Amino acid sequence: MTSNDLGDFLRAHRARLRPDDVGLASHGARRVAGLRREEVAVLAGMNSDYYARLEQGRERSPSPQIIEAISSALRMDGEAREHLLRLAGTAPEGRRQQPRETVDPALRQLLDGYPNAAAFVLNPATDFLASNALADALFSPFENVDNMARMTFLDPAARSFFTQWGRAAEAVVAGLRHATGLAPHYRRLDDLVAALTGASEEFAALWSSHTVQGKTRDGKELLHPDVGPLALTFQTFDVRGAWGQQLVIYHAEPGSPSDQALSLLGSLHATHHQESTTEQ
Template sequence: MNELGEYLRSRRGDVQPNQVDLVSHGHRRVPGLRREEVALLAGVSVDYYIRLEQGRETSPSAQVLDALASSLRLPYDGRLHLFRLAGLAPRKVVATATYVDPLLRQLLDAWSGQPALVYNRAYDVLAGNELADALFGWQGQPRENLLELVFLHPQGRALYRDWDDVARSAVAGFRLGYGQDPSDPRVRTVLARLLGESRSFTQLWSKNDARAKQAASKRFTHPDVGPLTLTSQIFDVRSAPGQELVIYHAEPGSPSADALGLIGALAATRRTASHGRQPGHSGPIGPVKA
């Protein structure tokens, strides 16, 4: 008897597409999720998942089990049971860090001539300096999730001149972080939204590419200064596993360096203007358009 496959099949039947932010298409012959939907959410091939349910694959990794437990919305006891059926002990779940050390925030601000930001494995931007906010259009606005910026917002395609390359790299980096803790609630939320709303993301996610971000040259088109090319350097934040620090810089003396300096000058002007108060005005004035 294939107890692992039976358990997966029964749990799959209890999860509805809208519970995992998937859109249901056409007539559904079985209750709950289809096999290909579970495979997509868990980041495994459909063939592999079918072999698990049929008992032809009996040694899934802890990473795969974590992903399946999250995809099937298993409670803690259900997750323990899934691991026991596979003959493994569950891994300790560590939530995505959202706290940025104050000293690191000070360091970001100290790099006044280079855009710098910190994001977590869900690609939420947790902190950034003024120049980073100005580069990405966040000055005076909430910072966005980088994946949602790339795949869900029109300004993402306008900002990145090599959008296809940026998209592939972003998905591969996100999958690597996802593999470190597939049960992380915030990572799962971002994944479900992108799978439900972006065909481009879904196509790239299905390729199962996972790789760490490397130093790279990125070409931007900024609405105020036009095209510029910046090199990014990425560093792990040791005090907060899952967080990464990214610093962008331009080649000294290049047109891109001049453009970056102009972005900084405009940002300072807007900050000064937004801090101004009219007599009797109780709220902040919106950012000034250049």
């Protein structure tokens, strides 16, 4: 993260709004996109110079009340508001923790208890920490199944695997941005963002939008070269006792074509694995 993440975040959200979005009249030509700082200050009921200092990084200790007023003025949703509170250091989360990078053996065993679903564990930087056999089969089109964000932006297989690649890319970046608020001093995440920003213009553009999102459930439209289209739902669960880890489960509607295709994929992967073991 930069030394002025709070200011960057405020500017990005200010740039998304027009005067008529917030009930203000627009007067004269505008040199920059979005609202002016003075307009945000008026909407938040504060001194415009104070708001300017916040954006410029000259004021770093706003009260929770100030942050609440600004988030309301900028029409932030719940996740963006919580992220803003964390950036300002006013979120009531107690002592910051560092994510745990090892998966408990019991959790690894639990992953194998989902034979009809692809289950895997990610850290806040979207590194794969553990996965079951069906997850290995699902992501087999990728050269390396190591990091979801890297795979999405730098592996050529992603453009066909995710049939709605743009949506998938936006979700990954918004999730990483959300993670920076939860783990602001997490070196692995900082290094990943720096590497992807330098390697992908698309990532850099999405990262600069400061969109925050930590989805717990959504749909995925995938195209696997071995079994064809897959319409799946994923659900994400925080792993208690291992701060920062998330258990992700991809599953299909029971009895649907995607359910049958997922079962076939598991069988094909098991057969291939058995043949490889026999050859050794």
